[in-house]
Amino acid sequence: MFYLRLARGYRAPDLGRWLLTALAAGVVAAFLLRSLGRAMSDPDGGTDALARLLWCLPPLAAVGWFAAVAARAVPARRPERITGLRTAGAGSGRIRALIGGEVALACTLGSVLTLLLFLVLRNDIAGPSLAPDLGMGVPLPAAAPVTLLALVPLTAGIAAACAVPLDETLPGRRTGPRTGFGALRIALPIGLAVIGLALELIALRPGAAADGRPIHLPAGLGTTSTAALGGWAASALGLALLTGPLLSWTGRLLAAGRPTPLRLLAGRGLTAQARRLGPPLAVLTLALALVLTTIRYWIGTPGSADALPAVEACLVLGCAGAAVAARLAEVRTDRRDVTDALLRLGTPPRLLFGAIVLRTLAVGTTLLVTGGATAALAAAGLR
Template identity: 65%
Template sequence: MFYLRLVRGYRVLDLGRWLLTATAAAVVAAFLLRALGRALSDPPGAHATLERLLWCLPPLLAIGWFTAIAARALPTQRPERMAGLTAAGAGPRWIRLLIAGELALACALGAVATLLLFLVLRNNIAGPSLAPELGMGVPLPPAAPVALLALLPLAGGLAAAAAVRPGERLPGGEEPDRARHFGPVRTSAAVLLTIGGILTELYALRPAAAYDPRTLGLPADLGHTNAALLGGWAVATLGLALLTGPLLAGTGWLLALGRPSPRRLLAGRGLTGAARELSAPLAMLAFTVAVVLTSVRHWVAPGAEGTGLLPAAEALLTTGCMVGAVLARLAELRALRRPGSTALLRLGASPRLLFGAAMLRWAAAGSVVLATGALTAVLGAGMLT
């Protein structure tokens, strides 16, 4: 009943976050139940069950990532709700559990909706093409779907609870550390990882290595590669992900360099201040889009075998979760920036100036994401050639 009362006060942003979480959980539940149905239909001794379950791991992790970002943004977006809960006697730890429970409930409802559809289709409604996917004609162990679908609210709730720490962002807690600078050690390590990964892949792509054996099979019909190519791409991708934050901060510093105009100054200082908060969601988005585009390029290449529906659906779901995480973080930063924007408007700044600064700030951030994502995609295409 408590969560039903919260729903009565939902705004469009709250409802969109809740529906996106429930929809993503419903799709992942369909993947899990399909793996269960195929396991029931396969003859004894088949070894593809574990592989099908592993295919469900990337979208499950994507849901966990999205729920973590959404839970971390909720106290900033709805301060009146947090203040009301505090006035009712809820402390920081209890509020964190309530946020985690709200997102876990959304995951659970999406999973239950898919389970009901799965049971209805198993009741001699699905056609012959779907019969192997549902395990029709084979008794369904009651504990199996419950155990699989319990992973969804568990993953969503744990990720949300771990994202909002009791000591920050909640009423009665300490103010979070908003250090805006990246240490030289992290930046140097990110640069070294990126350069080392690129050099390793270039060495593996040298003309003399054209006939090196590629013994590592890649999933989703992406062909074969070798350890040097795969390791170089993985190391360079990790370096680019760690380098996203310093690049955002450095771009903001360049915008405010010299004697900038008010628009450039606001955009540069805003981007530098938001670099730490934006680095992880934007890095994950750039990585996901780069991997998806590289895979699609390989699938549609002449002579390629293509792929099935499952990888394409998982790519779409994972990309949607990453985009949702970025939007949640942007909404959080907008809520944090609202007092400063209100003060500037009271001092006489025009709304056009603030809008122009915002456009310049996001154009600069988009350039950084485009650069890191494009380099990740190029290195991935080199690995698959």
Template identity: 85%
Template sequence: MFYLRLARGYRVLDLGRWLLTALAGAVVAAFLLRALGRAMSDPAGGTAALARLLWCLPPLAAVAWFAAVAARAVPARRPERITGLTAAGAGAARIRALIAGEVALACTLGSALTLLLFLVLRNDIAGPSLAPELGMGVALPAAAPVTLIALVPFTAGLAAAGAVPLAETLPGRRRPARTGFGVLRIALPVGLAVSGLALELIALRTGAAVDGRPINLPAGLGTTSWAALGGWAACALGLAMLTGPLLSWAGRLLALGRPTPLRLLAGRGLTAQARRLGPPLAVLALALALVLTTIRYWIGEPGSADALPAVEAGLVLGCTAAAVVSRLAELRTDRQDVAEALLRLGAAPRLLVGAVALRVLAVGTVLLVTGGLTAVLAAAGLH
């Protein structure tokens, strides 16, 4: 009953977040049920069933990531909701559980619709082309689809519950936001990026000896060596972890010297938002780099494309983009008081618009460097 009353007060962004969560949960449930259907259709003892289940992990992780970012944004976007719950006697842990329950409920409804469609298609409705995907002609164990379907809301709800800090769920108890990065927070990703880059360059140098154990990559991406793959993974992780510090340094660079009001406002704002804006943008840049590298390889090697990785890549990109939009909406709400104060002091509206545009340009430059280098190194390691 609480969630039904909550839905009556949904705004456009709340409804969009809820529908996106349900849709993402439905798609992941479809992947899991397809893996189940193919496992029932394949001969006993086939090893492909485990590989299909492993292919379901990236979209499941993407849904959990989106659920975590969206749940963290709820207290900032809807403070009146948190205030009302607090007035009704709900504590921090209770509010945290309610936010996670909302996310899990959306995933449950989406997964239930997918399960219903799966059962309907198994009732001699699907054609011969879909029969192996649904496991038609084989008795369906009742516990298997229920267990797989329950995995989606459980993972999303757990991620949402862990993403909302208890100190930030109650009005007036938000912890002060940190804007700087410690030495270890910068030294670790720099070390990873440099060592990974050096390892991949050594593996790709002219005349380098083949390690004798090439890796056959999934999704029809050919082969690579262990050294190239390990070097790329370390460098990609280091560049992703460096996204936040690079955004902060870009903000400080904008405000360097004797800045104009436009540069000062844009630089200080970007520096303040770097810690919270860095992680979702890093994930988005990494996902885009992998997708663009895959598309480039498929175009260069006709016939190597695979439909399932393409659909999963679309879901991962959609979830990461939605997470970025949710984080941007959260940051916009946090800075709304600052913007209103500047307007009351006589600042021109075009000054605020120009500051936003300048921040977008700086963020785009940082992502072009990190994502572009990640994509180039990934493409160089494919054979």
């Protein structure tokens, strides 16, 4: 009853976040039920059943991560809701549980709708092409779909509850955001990127193709070597972790010297928000680089495309894009007081808009460098 009353006060962004969470959970539930149907149709599948379950982990992780980012933005975007809960006697732990329960409820709705569609299609409605995916002709154990589908709301709810920091849950307890990066936070990604690049160069040397056993990649991506795969993984992780510091350095570069008001506003704003914008933008850039590399390989190798990885890639990209949008909305809400103060001081709105455009161009340039390097290293390692 509490969540029904809470839904009555939803605005369009809250309702959109709730529906997006339910839709993403429904798609992940469809992947899980497909793996169950395949396992029932081919009980002697061996490692294929495990591989199909492992294919469900990336979209499940994407939904959990989106739920965490969206839940973190709730206290900043709806402070009146947190104030009301605090007035009613709810502490920080209970507020975390309520936000996590709201996300879990949305995921449960999407999973239940997918399960109903799965049961309807099993009732001799689906054609023979979908029969192996639905496990038609085989009795469906009741505990199997319930256990699988419970993973979706459980993962998303726990991720959402843990994502809300205790010091930011209640109004008046927010701490100033940190803008710098420690030496370890910078040295670690640089070291990973250098090590990964060295391994990639070793794998690309003349005659390296005959060394060792090739690794057969999923999604019809051909083969690669252990050194190339390990080098790309290390480089991709290093570039992703380096996204935040690069954004901060770009902001400092914009404001270096004797900057104009436009450069000063854009540079200081980017430096202040680099820690918060770095992780979601890094995940989105990494996912997009992987998708573009896969599409390029599929185009160059006709007949190697696979439908399941394409659908999963769309879901992961959608979750990453939604997480970036949620983080941008959170940042905009936090900067509302600063923007109002600048307007009261007589700052032209055109100057603020120009700072946003310049900051967007700087972020896009940084992501183009990291994403382009990630995609180039991935394409070089494929055979």
